[in-house]
Amino acid sequence: MPLLDIKNLTLEIDTPLGLVKALDKINLSIDSxxxxxxxGESGSGKSLVVKSIVGALSDRWQVTADRMNWKGQDLLSMSDSQRRAITRSEISVVLQNPATALDPSATLREQIEESIADSQLDKGWFWQRRQQRREMAAQQLHKVGIRDHDLCLASYPHQVAEDIAQKFALAMALVSNPKLLIADNPTMGMEPTTKVQVLRLLAKLNKTRELSILFVSHDLLAISAMADTMTVLYCGQTVESGKMSQLKRRPLHPYTKALLDSAPSFRRDLPPKAALSCLDGTIPTLQHLPIGCRLGPRCPRAQKECVKMPDVRRIHDHHYACHFPLHRDKT
Structure with a gap:
């Protein structure tokens, strides 16, 4: 049984023009x-998927799903307190903009020590537990590359640089020893040396502590080095998912191929100083979504059938939603 199992997740947002589907039948599962x-490119709905999992959405938005389970428990039927308890102890999140996620009225020391549960501490007097919290906080900051922990912990969020705030948010997410880490662009704004250090830390935790990771990022090179599987989103829809090695070698959806071709690291045949390939046009706005396949207006393989929503098809563990997939003359 997967840790997180989502089927047909749909998110509708109320706009002056009526309800629009920001997420349309998203499928996602994560094993231990x-x-x-x-x-997916900006506007594909990646951050909305993350917020839907942890319940950080407006009450005016309508979230439905055929199945949205955490360890077999239905997340949508839980109360707010039950969702917060799971998020505190088992699911940790690093949001895309840590500066706005942190409490501006509390020091970083107060925030990270509050994230350390009493069950993580040894028994003792209250001053001994307080010292343990301070030592654990300092150790966690060192792991993510923050050397001057005293200065960092004594600061407020607005007093530290953006990259330090990003590292601190990651340390704060890992300090509770979660089962699942949802990392929304966790290395954004970091220098290359620190980025490698953070990725190695996550890979180590994945092997030694059996930490499952949902890695949300635009850095395809980091993703290819870290991920076992990949799910590709476009305009709020799941277009393809499967093993990372298989998608790199033989993508079936035109958008997946365009996404991989846009990264020079995956183009061995790319001549020096050659122009990078990209799809024409831009991702549509929610108020002007195309009928049927949302990639249709930009897709080089689009035909008349694309005005209908493509069914999700499966080849072993490889899922795709396209009327005219690559490498397959007959569908």
Whole structure:
């Protein structure tokens, strides 16, 4: 049984023009010790998927799903307190903009020590437990590359640089020893040396502590080094998912191929100083979504049938939603 199992997740947002589907039948599952990448260009709905999992959405937005389970328990039927308890102890999140996620009225020391549960501490007097919290906080900051922990912990969120805030948010997410880490662009703004250090830390935790990771990022090179499986989103829809090695070698959806071709690291045949390939056009707005396949207006393989929503098809563990997939003359 997977840790997280989502089927047909739909998110509708109320706009002056009526309800629009920001997410349309998203499918996602994460097993124990799995590292799954969630990729797609800006506006594809990656952050909305993350917020839907942890329940950080507006009450005015309508969230439905055929199945949205955590260890077999239905997340949508839980109360807010039950969802918060799971998020506190078992699911940790690093949001895309840590500066706005942190409490501006509390020091970083107060925030990270509050994240350390009493069950993680040894028995003792209250001053001994307080000292344990301080030592654990300092150790966690060192692991993510923050050397001057005293200065960092004494600061407020607005007093530290953006990259330090990003590292601190990651340390705060890992300090509770979660079962699942949802990392929304965790290395954004970091220098290359620190980025490698953070990725090695996550890979080590995945192997030694059996930490499952949902890795949301635009960095395809980091994703290819970290992820076992990958789910590709476009405009709020799941277009393809499967093993990372299989998707890199033989993508079936035109959008997946365009996404991989846009990264020079995956183009061995790319001549020096050659122009990078990209799809024409831009991702549509929620108020002007195309009928049927949402990639249709930009897809080089689009035909008349694309005005209908494509069914999700499966080849072993490889899922795709396309009327005219690559490498397959007959569908």
């Amino acid at each position: 010790r799995e590292v799954r990448a969630l990729v």
